[in-house]
Amino acid sequence: MGVLDECYNVGIENGVSVGSVAIEDAVRVLLLGLGEDINREGLRKTPLRVAKALRDGTRGYHQNVKDIVSGALFPESGLESCVGSAGGAGGLVIVRDLDLFSYCESCLLPFQVKCHVGYIPSGQRVVGLSKLSRVAEVFAKRLQDPQRLANEICAALQHSIRPTGVAVVLQCSHIHFPNFQTALFDPNHQGCVKLSVMSGSGAFDDEKASIWTDFLGLLRFRGLTAEDAHSRGSLDKSWCPSRTICKMAASDPSLLAAVSSILYALGEDPLREDLVDTPARFVNWLMNFKNSNVDMKLNGFVRGSKRETSLTPPRDFSHICSELNLPFWSQCEHHLLPFHGVVHIGYYSSSRVISNVGKSLLQSVVQFYGFKLQVQERLTRQVAEVASSILGEDVIVVVEASHTCMISRGIEKLGSSTATIAVLGRFSTDPTARAKFLQIIPSSA
Amino acid sequence: MGVLDECYNVGIENGVSVGSVAIEDAVRVLLLGLGEDINREGLRKTPLRVAKALRDGTRGYHQNVKDIVSGALFPESGLESCVGSAGGAGGLVIVRDLDLFSYCESCLLPFQVKCHVGYIPSGQRVVGLSKLSRVAEVFAKRLQDPQRLANEICAALQHSIRPTGVAVVLQCSHIHFPNFQTALFDPNHQGCVKLSVMSGSGAFDDEKASIWTDFLGLLRFRGLTAEDAHSRGSLDKSWCPSRTICKMAASDPSLLAAVSSILYALGEDPLREDLVDTPARFVNWLMNFKNSNVDMKLNGFVRGSKRETSLTPPRDFSHICSELNLPFWSQCEHHLLPFHGVVHIGYYSSSRVISNVGKSLLQSVVQFYGFKLQVQERLTRQVAEVASSILGEDVIVVVEASHTCMISRGIEKLGSSTATIAVLGRFSTDPTARAKFLQIIPSSA
Known part of the structure; x- marks a missing residue:
């Protein structure tokens, strides 16, 4: 499965520094666009800091799930299958409330994720609990959309552990997107946009399966049903507040080009459908300041x-x-x-x-x-x-x-x-x- | 000040691997002492994992505060001193609720810290907010005692930023220390031991100074006074539950030697007063299992x-x-x-x-x-x-x-x-x- 083996290396083809320099140059263009003096003390190292942080925040492009999981699969006998299921032979294992951060591919701002991962061991092997978190982290550290993030975590775990099933529930919070005009006259324009999404594979393929009830029961989301999260996830592609702003100011083409070069340096394809308007959205947000x-x-x-x-x-x-x-x-x-x-x-x-x-x-x-x-x-x-x-x-x-x-x-x-x-x-x-x-x-x- | 420049390198004198190998050997001795088969699948890589985790968890021994703070001091003008104080010229800056983890020097188990750091900028410079957290982390990633941790964070910030004053409040939680005998008959033998400590320098030297009231006011610890935390910190040296166990079983000298060699490999002096009994306490805890x-x-x-x-x-x-x-x-x-x-x-x-x-x-x-x-x-x-x-x-x-x-x-x-x-x-x-x-x-x- 491609999701496991892919490793975008565009940005580090000629050594890590190539991509970082490109990002630093782009940040300087943006700072100038903001009307700032790029040589004043507080801003002098901002390009370096932004480049470092962005590369670290998207390090998942250079990480491989197989390396993480291999060596952390442990033999564990289960109950005899005739009597029930537990441990290595079928009992559900869940890690709840993992805090992750990801980057919104629509606007390049970070969003926060409360991640819950479950799987049903098979083949008499269990995986080290921390690996569930590490695998989730690999996909969070990329430019993401909540539903795609859930799907990628799910597919990667299914592929690398080969269990009876994998379930992923993400509760995502995106920082709100005020703009200068509305915020001034609406002081309550605050808080976060929230979205829950789910993804399942194997025994969790069918979202009506009773195993989903078990999973959600153990998560204690008694209010949240499988239907809720799925439908919200699939319908609401435009959860990012930047997508709901009707009228975007026309942006300076040099600023748009700068953001595109950042996307490229991170190892992304700026022409990918979901990224095409990202530079305009990011610039629109930034120019509020x-x-x-x-x-x-x-x-x-x-x-x-x-x-x-x-x-x-x-x-x-x-x-x-x-x-x-x-x-x-x-x-x-x-x-x-x-x-x-x-x-x-x-x-x-x-x-x-x-x-x-x-x-x-x-x-x-x-x-x-x-x-x-x-x-x-x-x-x-x-x-x-x-x-x-x-x-x-x-x-x-x-x-x-x-x-x-x-x-x-x-x-x-x-x-x-x-x-x-x-x-x-x-x-x-x-x-x-x-x-x-x-x-x-x-x-x- | 020694606390800034010290850098224990014992463990990596001959390359990082020397210390790690010593720790792995020691862990094998402990596993044998537990009556385990060190070749069974689940344990085969445990020595490696423990060594890696311990070295990572004590990486503060190899970190230098000056490297962290330098380059993150920014000029910032303050209010004229005749009218009041704020920003670069005196206003208090606080970072609250930083989650840290440290290792208890008494028993080698991790303890959790909610860390609050404040300082009063002077010389028209402020420090990047994240540096307060990074400096705290340097000292948390060592074998520690809560009061010493607070003192070291405080002294390091005072020395590196040279502000008008630094204040540190730590709320520490230590995992409880059941032992086989008592836990069996006391199912409620759970939860954490808690301890709050404070440390201040410069304007915070005097724990009765009104600036402490401001600091605690901004922390919203309305119940906690400076006296509370200070006296608790100094009196209760024995917060670690391992110290309250009256009778420790006599331990196998080879197990004690193994733990001492771990301390040494981490860059500590096993003969330091507060560490002398640590091997006995750790072995005593471990042998419960x-x-x-x-x-x-x-x-x-x-x-x-x-x-x-x-x-x-x-x-x-x-x-x-x-x-x-x-x-x-x-x-x-x-x-x-x-x-x-x-x-x-x-x-x-x-x-x-x-x-x-x-x-x-x-x-x-x-x-x-x-x-x-x-x-x-x-x-x-x-x-x-x-x-x-x-x-x-x-x-x-x-x-x-x-x-x-x-x-x-x-x-x-x-x-x-x-x-x-x-x-x-x-x-x-x-x-x-x-x-x-x-x-x-x-x-x-």
């Missing part, structure tokens, strides 16, 4: 706001006002990957000052500073500075975020989050005021 | 039980009886690492048959088959076979387990679990009966 756009609009905006709210009344220290959970989206300038989260702003002020208009003003400030290449530390400082020009000198800003680069690339620290804080005026000198405000922030746990 | 012990006792036991319960009444198919959540401990024969979990047993029988005596009998069977070198598939089959000799021919057995080898070594799939199933008699032919039983099992989520 174009530098000049944001600065221009913000300057006019904040100057106006400042005038409007300059009549700040005398400070009232009796209680802290707060605007909590203002959502933002941004793009990490070190990795060209999204990070998103919420901003909490605290201040001392008479309650009359901040009406609903004020809240939407703060939300706009947060989003303005989000929509560019950023680091969280700078975002925190910038929001604090502008907030103090609106709310008075005593301001505290806390930013909580999940960084795609922390969870999908390299270190893969799922569940980690970052918090940054900026304190101005009274909040910088009064620990009690800080502590009070931190108590107000609702726990995200 | 000695092969001959278990078989001898079990044979007598089950033969007796069989006689006692052979008067099975006529089968009553009206309802399924079940014994759920019978805990077990076992040792993965592929990696010499613990796996533990619960067994669920279902059967058709008159309710009179299984009294409390019956439940404790099943619990004993489960534990007997657990306390040896195992694979989960075999454990499932063995329990099913013996259970059917006690409960009649219609038996279903589900085993749910967490494998230390799946979460701490190599693939590091935290949160993953495995489920295996064996079906006998009616349960092998009647999907509805299986589905019914699977519905009874309480969700572990």
Whole structure:
């Protein structure tokens, strides 16, 4: 079966560095397209970091399932077939809740996968449990679509272990795809797009087979039936939010060419049907974070706001006002990957000052500073500075975020989050005021 | 500071293979000590696997913090110091909930760490967020004690980033340490030993400083004060359950020497104070899983039980009886690492048959088959076979387990679990009966 033996080596034909250099060049083109100075400190090594991370994140193209499974098949006797089944002679073996990361072939952003794999041993042999995870990883580390990922994991295990059957269920989450226009006016435009898919072979070929009931029973997806996942998987080819954006801005051909060269360097065929529009989608997403756009609009905006709210009344220290959970989206300038989260702003002020208009003003400030290449530390400082020009000198800003680069690339620290804080005026000198405000922030746990 | 520049290379002085061969030899000695046939299929490559995993799990001895941090310090302007602090000029930056694994220097078993790191940038520079995680990883991948781990991460970050201050909070969980005698009579002898520790430098030197309040506020450990963690950390040197076992069996000197040679091969000094008793503790733990012990006792036991319960009444198919959540401990024969979990047993029988005596009998069977070198598939089959000799021919057995080898070594799939199933008699032919039983099992989520 081709899926096992294929090994795209285009990118490393002339040594690993060829592909990496091509990716680095392409990233430089994209950064220029974003209106950035590619020589500024924070961006100087970004092409290198992106190339390294992308190659690592798609290393599955160069891995072979046979190498992984061979040597990890162990003889194990089963129950006599006349009495029932277990272990080597038929009992179902399942590994649940494997966390994987993959790259969406539609938009090149990472998506997260909760993977459940099961198989029914035959021929009196079982496979080392960790191999199920390693094989799944081989196919996750490629540009993927959820249903194809499930199918490839399933086929590879069926082919390499030759068991009575293999079942794969994937629960996928794709980062949402805000765009500059809609996100500004819809602060709730957050969260993830979710999709569950299944794939089965051998005894699991028939999705109505009772073995699927056993499998799902052991997964405890009591709400999810085989029909649900299958139909959702096959119907919803366009799960990627980038595919639902009706109107894409026309993109600079040099940017599109840059993304195509990245696809090629990774070992993919940029002309493959599902990849043809990927460069346009990725560029469309990336250009939301174009530098000049944001600065221009913000300057006019904040100057106006400042005038409007300059009549700040005398400070009232009796209680802290707060605007909590203002959502933002941004793009990490070190990795060209999204990070998103919420901003909490605290201040001392008479309650009359901040009406609903004020809240939407703060939300706009947060989003303005989000929509560019950023680091969280700078975002925190910038929001604090502008907030103090609106709310008075005593301001505290806390930013909580999940960084795609922390969870999908390299270190893969799922569940980690970052918090940054900026304190101005009274909040910088009064620990009690800080502590009070931190108590107000609702726990995200 | 020595902690940064030290790089134990003992094990690789003459090439990587020297240390690995020593570990493989030592593992063979331990397997023989367990009464195992080192040539049987499941164990043949165990020495290789253990050596590979141990070297990977202690790779921190060969890593250098300077290499990691250099090139990841970015200039970032802060707020003017007269108005407050943020970003490059003082605002706190925190990365929360990093999952790490380390090895307990007292007993050589892995322990799990939820790591929270914060620092206050100074000199107008911030460090790439992922570097905080990578530095923590360098020290986690060694033989460790929680407080020392926190101190080393803290000192390394302070030294390499030179910020205004560094704070580290670790929430550690150590697998419990059952022993054959107590576990048999205490089925609840499960779960983890937990310990929280903190370490601070620079502005965090004073554990009463208000910056600690900010840090803990952002961590949302509203119950945990600086005093709590510090005092627990310093007082409770003996958090490892192996240290609380009063009486250790005298061990074969050749086994102790084997473990000492593993310590040496990893680059440690077996004579270091905290490691002196480690070989004895590890051997004591391992010998709980000695092969001959278990078989001898079990044979007598089950033969007796069989006689006692052979008067099975006529089968009553009206309802399924079940014994759920019978805990077990076992040792993965592929990696010499613990796996533990619960067994669920279902059967058709008159309710009179299984009294409390019956439940404790099943619990004993489960534990007997657990306390040896195992694979989960075999454990499932063995329990099913013996259970059917006690409960009649219609038996279903589900085993749910967490494998230390799946979460701490190599693939590091935290949160993953495995489920295996064996079906006998009616349960092998009647999907509805299986589905019914699977519905009874309480969700572990």
